[in-house]
């Protein structure tokens with residue numbers, strides 16, 4: 001995080017997302033501000049609130065993609081939620097606070113993984129001893145052993161240790177006891193998630209954890225035993241304390257499809273619920289305390305990034321209070337033919353690269369000429385204009401159509417070279433692209 005400067009964040013996003021510089025800039029600044037805030041002295045730190053961001057832009061131009069890439073980039077707890085999956089408290093469904101609980105769960109996983117690394121050496125050492133115990137069951141304690149017998153045992157244990165380290169015993173089977181939580185069935189299984197968190201914790205404690213003896217290959221036993229040792233080596237309370245801290249100070253929640261919470265008219269059915277979700281969302285974004293199974297989490301400093309296409313609606317259709325909580329607005333631009341050209345070739349996961357890699361698994365050397373990529377980009381732009389504008393998603397449908405024949409026959413063509421050029425693209429798409437109705441259905 002220390003060296004995750006705004007410029008570096010933008011550069012990292014550039015590897016996957018073409019254009020949209022304003023949006024990248026804003027999220028980079030917001031992320032950096034979290035770090036800056038944490039460097040402040042105590043009293044000051046509390047005063048600095050997060051600057052939540054609202055990303056607006058047509059469909060398929062990279063809003064969700066930016067969030068996804070950001071998630072893997074920042075080492076902070078992160079969740080991405082769809083605003084549409086929530087319903088107002090009291091209605092059936094997930095309540096809005098569960099996003100904070102998910103965030104805490106994510107943070108706990110993170111901290112636990114880190115702590116596992118801290119205790120790894122110790123845990124591995126103990127695991128080896130436990131494995132040796134399993135491989136060489138202790139002699140009956142009642143029998144008094146003379147010095148020589150003890151010595152002999154010790155030597156053969158060291159022999160065994162050597163073999164274990166050489167990896168000779170990986171497939172031999174050992175018996176060990178495995179703890180299992182018995183999952184609740186029936187009524188509980190259906191709705192544990194929607195229960196009050198206190199109730200959830202209560203239920204979890206009620207559920208008996210059974211020990212079961214199992215016979216497994218040694219390689220598997222090592223994992224199980226290692227986990228058991230880690231569990232005892234890691235201070236669970238400390239993990240939760242650190243996780244709560246991290247959630248509160250660097251947590252990041254991405255609320256996608258927030259425009260779907262706008263109501264176009266004032267009355268009737270789903271609108272009531274949408275308004276309700278906005279109302280429920282407000283305190284969380286404003287700062288409140290959410291009670292989670294593991295403890296209380298304050299949301300004051302969690303950073304929220306919301307995104308929506310706002311097609312036919314605008315941010316001003318959101319509740320005024322909610323609008324105010326997203327002071328930074330960034331617009332994402334419509335993608336042009338040139339953007340498409342770059343999207344097809346530049347990002348690390350670019351479509352052409354994907355198809356080349358897929359075909360390589362069949363032994364085909366696939367390549368796209370420059371004019372082929374240009375043709376596809378042009379077509380995407382034209383079809384987006386003449387039918388519906390679905391942004392970069394259009395490239396997927398076009399690409400699939402171009403690759404259709406080859407994908408079907410690839411296994412029979414091993415060893416071939418296939419050069420996709422402009423005429424290859426045009427023969428497969430000409431008829432479709434010239435007929436507006438056809439392209440509406442097929443592309």
Ligand SMILES: Nc1ncnc2c1ncn2[C@@H]1O[C@H](COP(=O)(O)OP(=O)(O)OP(=O)(O)O)[C@@H](O)[C@H]1O
Pocket residue numbers: 016017018019020057058059060061062063064065066308309343347391392393
């Ligand atoms: N600027 C871009 N650079 C690279 N790829 C892009 C870009 N914009 C969109 N894509 C690709 O198009 C697909 C759709 O983009 P994304 O999911 O980000 O759309 P969105 O803006 O969230 O749209 P919606 O409003 O419909 O949710 C993704 O697979 C993404 O990889």
Ligand SMILES: [Mg+2]
Pocket residue numbers: 063064065256257
């Ligand atoms: Mg999206």
